[in-house]
Structures are given as structure tokens and as C-alpha cells.
Amino acid sequence: MFNPLDFSHEADLTIEELCRRVKNTNPDADLELLKKAYEFAELHHRPQKRSSGEPYIIHPLNVAATLIKLKMDLESIAGGLLHDVVEDCDVSEEEIEKEFGEEIRDIVVGCTKISKIKFKTKEESQAENFRKMVVAMAKDIRVIIVKLADRMHNMLTLQYVSKEKQNKKAQETLDIYVPLASRLGINSVKSELEDLCLRFLHPEVYYRLAEKVAMKKSEREKYIKDVVREITEKLSEYSMKGDVSGRSKHFFSIYKKMENRGVDFDQIQDLLAFRIISANITECYKALGIIHSSYTPVPGRFKDYIAIPKVNNYQSLHTTVIGPKAARIEIQIRTQEMHEVAETGVAAHWAYKEKGKKIPNKLKWVEELMEYNRDIKKSSEFMDVVKNDLDMGGIFVFTPEGDVKELRYGSTPLDFAYAVHTDVGNRCVGAKINGKMVPLKYKMKSGDTVEILTSKTQVPSKDWLKIVKTSRARTKIKQHLLKIERQKNKTLGEEVLEKALKEFSTNIKSLDKKGELKKAYDVLHVKNAEELCLHLGSGRFNVKHVLQNISSIDYKEEEQDQNKTKKIESLYSKISQSAKRTSNSDNAVVVDGMDDIEVRMGRCCNPIPGDPIIGFITRGRGITIHTKSCQRVLEIEDIRKIEVEWNSAYSFRHPVNIRVITHDRPGILSRITNNLHGNSVNIKSAIAKSLPDLKGSFLFEIEVKDYAEFLKVVSIIESMEEVISVTRT
């Protein structure tokens, strides 16, 4: 006889009872581990009470009981007993690991992390939560199953908390936990959670259904008994055995039917569901034949999930027929194995977990969950948001080992390589996505497994800057290019200076030793010979400059013999040419006609192309660019100022901070960000604050190409009705 799993709150549950249940299904189980987990949890929770007034430990005990019903493994059950000790009792992760090992620690820590996700009722953030749950699951699905058991018990005892909290928890359960339970195929948990959600979200519907069903209870029970007997008899006429059972349907599924068809409770006919458990698949189809020849099938209601299983592996035959007394009844036919999967879903895998046997591939499940996101986003508004979020925010891809990396939408294998490690990025020569070779510019999708191919001889190239999407990769590539460039400049500068000094029968080393380069360092604002050569090589200084500032060298341009001057001038032009050759569109700013000098934007004013600018020669850090109106301009000595202009070939984006003051209206932040995203403006960060006079203050860091684009962004925001002011900060 089939019994749906009963998850009711058990007020008198003890650890001894739990151990007895575990022993029933698993005689070899290490009960000492469970007892130890219980004692640990009981000790730490001892001062606490549930909202119901019961000792707190009754909650972990019930969570563990649910996990036993789902036939989860010992680690999960122990995790269930301990799931609240880190969050509620300030027990450290290390202590859990010390007492119970890494596996149980990971389960407890995972549960704690999920608890800390700030759930909001806004749909945008639900999508974000959903993603976080998926990522949590990527590590170990058992975390989610323990969390589902936790949520189940909280829902079962939700009557003890405030109405407001009831609504919040129930909505969250319906939006996040029910889809997860469904996806993991744990239908028993899914149905129970749904009914509990209905009870708290639509109590009028729930209690009306309960009342109606209760009124007809004895009548209904007799009917169920009759039908079960009738079907069993019909099966045996064909010498078939089948375990037949019946029940009334879950309230939530009735409610959904009422909603979908816009009908009242009285018009809902198929309130009863029957189930036949057959010996094997052939018997299932035979049983279906017997049912369809005995009762009139309702057209369009037959579904063959045995031939075509649901994405969560659910298998069964479904049909609706006109049963005795002209009542519509739904009949599900499946094997015992299919039934176990239907009730406990992914948890069923642990039920038969043998020693040493691998737990199902965590990666595959997450991949499927990603697919699930894609599948249902068409119809459901909630998933629409998830889709949006996945599109705008980022993608999840996997290392061959199954670790998750979150990257920006449109990221390439090169971004992934830099996300793994700078060295992996720098040496990346290619990538395999899901086992196939792809070009480096391939745009990755959520769920892709990425394997990076590296070579010791590989070095980053400038073209990579056009491929990558993440700022981390871009920064690392630029850093590397700059390093190579500096090395090259240093060598060139050294070569040039040595040659020039040779004309005066000396060299860098001996001059430096005698301290005769000190004056040149001071005048040219450099620290040492290395820096001197670097700037000489980059063309920022010329050789004459350096020579003029070396006291032991009597360098006078006009008086030098023609030959020497020519030689030195040719050295200078060598540098200039080299500088021109290496000139490129990488720098935002052109300095004195050359653009391969290290240039930084002043953090104080964040100049963007189009702003009037001026450069400052810094000590050893190239040139810093400020807007002409920047406060710093007044503070810096004139001698260090240098004329600069924007490089028209430069096309990278610049960060700029803007402050937006708005009337404080719900959803204003998301409207602004959606508006900007809709106009392809990249927002790097946003900080929101409520001001006392019912105003909101938002600080955005956005990226713009130039001043014109910045003005466009300002006008986009300004045009919004709730916005009071927009200022650059």
C-alpha cells in the first residue's frame, strides 16, 4: 500500500526515535554520529525557544526527520540537526569541522549562507536569490535539500509568527523553494510546500477547500475504497497485480485549476487521484489499457511521461477517466522505482548510495537547472526576470572540475582564463567549450564547461583588449603590455645613454657610483638610473637634457663638434621613431605628439574625453591627467604641468561618478538602472541612500566613452519624472 510522505510537525520527537527510524532502513548506520550531532545541537540551542514556545531543538529534530523520510544519507541528517548552530548559536565553522568533518561542515555552512541571502519581495531580487541558490547548489545539492527540509518545518509552524512574516515567508517559499523542489523532482516536498503556501497566502481559499473536502469526508473515503477495490478486481481479471491507492488531490493543484480555468470549487470535478504501482513498464501500459477499456477516458488528458520523462526525471502515465458514479478521476500508473523518484527526486540517489559509490554528478544537475531556467522563462513572469537577470548581469560557466565562475554576459574564454588566474590568462592559447575547440572570441553561455589551453611561450597581445569583456581581464592584459613596454623602453634608453656617454669616455655605472647623476635625477624628477633610462627610452626626456645635467660632462650644444652632436641627435631621433612606431590607441591622452607614455587619470576628477585637461609629470609614475577645473591644478607647481590632448583614436570607456537625487518612490533604483541598461550604459556600481525628506540619493559609477556620451546619460536620467537632480561628482 502506497503512503504519501507525511511531513506533519512532530512535537514529541526524540533522537532515540530518529535513530530507530534510521536503523529501520539502514541497519549499518553510524548512529553515534547522529547522537553526537544531536547532543551538540541540543547543548547550543538549549537557551533558545521557538516562536511556538517549544524548546528550539524540536526544530532541528523535525528537519532531520524529514531528511530521513526522504531517505537522505547520514551526513545530510546530521547536517539537518546542526543546520542552525552556526547562524543562531555563534558556533564557528572550524568547530563544526573539528567535531564532524569537512563534509558536514560544508552542509551546515551552505545552509547558513543561504539563510543570509537577503530575500526581498521584489521580483528583481528574487531572480538574484534564485541565482545564488543555484550557485550554492553547484557545490553540494544536499545543502538545498537540507534547506528545503528546514523551510518545510518552518512553514509547518508558521502560525506562530506575525501575519506579516507569514506572508513574506510563504511568498518566498512559493517563489524560490517550490520551483527548486520541483526541479529537483522532490514532488512530495513540493506539494506539501504548495499547500502550506496556499494556507498562508490565500487562507480563505485554503479553508474553504478544507471545509468542502471535510464535509464529504466519509462519503469520499467510501468512494475511494470502492474505486480501489474495483480497479484491483479489473486488473486481476487479466491476472495482473498492482498496488492501487487513492487520495484527494493537493489543495494547491485544485486551486491552480480553479485559477487557470476560472471556475469555482463546485465546478472542479476531478478532486480525487488514484495511483497504480505496477511491476514493470509493460505492466504499466497493460494497466492503462485495462483502465481505458473499463472507464471512458477524458479526451486530451492522457500523458505518457514514461516514454517522455519530465526534465526532472519524473516518469508516469497520467490519464483522467469518468469513474463510477460519473465522477472524473485522475489515474497515475508507474513502477515502484519511478514512484520513489517521483516522491523524493534527487534525494532518491542518496537512498541507495552504497559505500564508495559516487553521488550523482553535481555539475549535471546544475546544468539542467540552468536549462530549466531557460525552459520556463517563456511562460512565467518570475522566470522572465531570471532571464533578464542572467542576460544583463552575468553567466555561470564551469571549470572542468565543476567549480562555478560568474562572468559578465558576453564574456569570452579569455575572460574566464583571467578569472581563474592571471598566469592562465597571460598564457592562454585557446579553449575548449564542452569539449570542442572554439576561437578565443567565442561568447560563452551559462552552463558551458570551459577548459583553457595554455602555452609557456604565449604572451598577451593588444588585440586581446578587443576580445575581453571583463574589466579584470582588461586590466591584467594592460598591465602585462605595459610591463613589456617599460622593459623595452628601459633597454632602449639604456642603450642610447650608454652610447652618448661613450662619446665622453664614461658610462652610467661609473657616473652613478660617483654620484654625478644626482643632479639629473633631481631636475628630471626621477629616483634612479633605471627610471631615467625608462623615460629616455619612452621619449619623454631627450639625451641632451640628460647630458646637460651631468656636472662632469661639459656639454654645450653649439660648441660641440658637429660629429658628436649629429650622433646624439640621431640617437634622439631613434627614440622618437621608436616611440612613433609603438604609438597606438591604447592611451587616452596624447602627450607632446607621443602617446606611449604611462598616463593615469586623476582619481579626484575622473576626466573623460571632451573635458578640458592638463597633465602633471609625477615622480616615476608617468603623467597624471586632471580636468582644468580640478582643485589639484591650483596646488601643483607650474614646472610640472604639461600640455596634453585627448587621443581621438582611443575608444575605451571611462568611469565617471554621478549623483542622482530623486523623490523616494518604490522601484526607482531599478527603473533608473533598467533605463540606463536599455540605453547600453554600463553601470559599474550603485549606492542607494534614503534622505530624510522623502528623497532618495543614488551614487552611480558608470562608464562612458566621452563627454558627449556622458551628457546623453545625464539627459536620460534627467528625463525621468521622479528625478530631481543629476550631478557629476
Ligand code: MN
Ligand atoms: Mn532552521
